Amino acid sequence: MPPHVPTVNRAARRIRAVYLLLQLFHTLAASLIWGINTLFLLDAGLDNTEAFTVNAFFTAGMVIFEVPTGVLADTRGRRTSYLVGTFTLAVATMAYLALWHFEAPFWSWLPASIAIGLGFTFFSGAVEAWLVDALSVAGFFQEGGSLEAVLARGEIVEGAAMLAGSVAGGILAQASNLGAPYVVRVVLLCVSFAVAFVAMHDEGFTPRRGERVATEVMRVLRASIHYGFGNRPVRWIMLAAPFEMGVSFYAFYAMQPWLLELYGDEGAYAVAGLAAAIVAGAQIIGGLLVPQLRQLFQWRTSLLLTGSGVSALVLVAVALLPHFVAAVLLLVLWALMFAATTPVRQAFLNGLIPSAQRATVLSFDSLLGSAGAAGLQPLLGRSADLWGYPASYACGAALQALALPFLWLARRERAPADPIVEAAGEKPAA
Secondary structure, eight states: OOOOOOOOOHHHHHHHHHHHHHHHHHHHHHHTTTTTHHHHHHHTTOOHHHHHHHHHHHHHHHHHHHHHHHHHHHHTOHHHHHHHHHHHHHHHHHHHHHHHHTTOOHHHHHHHHHHHHHHHHTTTTHHHHHHHHHHHHTTTTTTTOOHHHHHHHHHHHHHHHHHHHHHHHHHHHHHSOTTHHHHHHHHHHHHHHHHHHHHOOOOSOOOOOSSOHHHHHHHHHHHHHHHTTTSHHHHHHHHHHHHHHHHHHHHHHHHHHHHHHHHTOTTOHHHHHHHHHHHHHHHHHHHHHHHHHHHHOSBHHHHHHHHHHHHHHHHHHHHHOOOHHHHHHHHHHHHHHHHHHHHHHHHHHHTTSOGGGHHHHHHHHHHHHHHHHHHHHHHHHHHHHHHOHHHHHHHHHHHHHTTHHHHHHHHHTOOTTOBOOOGGGOOOOO
């Protein structure tokens, strides 16, 4: 059963329901291609280095636009950010489909990949900031509500949507062609846009529309740097993000061709979708495990340290055990660690960030993770071309381990949001 969330007023229940609905449709649309995206790029004639360079440009787009789109959410509204992001992602996905259909040259994929990264930056930080502010004004936290419990429930919904989307994407690709999941993705993004347009409204936050955009960008950016890098525990968690997220991006997308190679049938796209399906299932289980993990640790940073260390060891095991069943089981464990620690990390950061800068600081956090993915994916992809996938996973494990010192520094800060306490005592920064 899902994590317990205290019974609260009707407004808070409605906000939770809208949040979960947005997570459902957005993740379902996005995940249709996650199980076959690397195969899609390889099918277009790219090699591993080129395919992961295209993925790196996607994350480079996130690096470039994370803060500006976070500022947009903090100045023009979180709803506006979500709607613009959904539209941008739909258009960029159609561009991807056209490039694959016409077997476009490598360089032409790069601006399209940046555009997809731009689309995703409108979501990062905005939805979470909208949720926290809306729940605050609805009295959710005053009534004993737990942010971690709501975020964990969101993880479960995302996992279920990702499971359905990734499996459906693999089946669609095998039954039709690798472009079919991209077509369905565009349709579902249109549905997501409609849901947000009708049901998502800025609550507990008033967009600032009367001031010059450049002035607002600089004002919010300065404040965000102050509450981000200027806040020592937040800084250390953010500096761990490039290594954790950079390796995670590669580990996930490289698992698609690696599983096919181990399986022995490079046309079994449904098996490639298994990688995304496993991560989705682990996300559901990870969300369910959050209450139990809270009882095993006194500090959130201790849980984050454990999860990151175990993830590095799992990647070493992937490199040492090149067998299909072993790779699947290890992928399950790796995904469980990631899914179980994500709500804890979110709650830690939200507990230290003021409302007015929340979307931008969270976007800045995503920026650092995306920067790591942009830099590490081509390097790890090149290592796969030169030495094979097992060696690339061993390199990924070494890079993942570089996050541990930063998490340890965050642990030493004894931040107010670090102790794991009962729901009634949890409240994000005002």
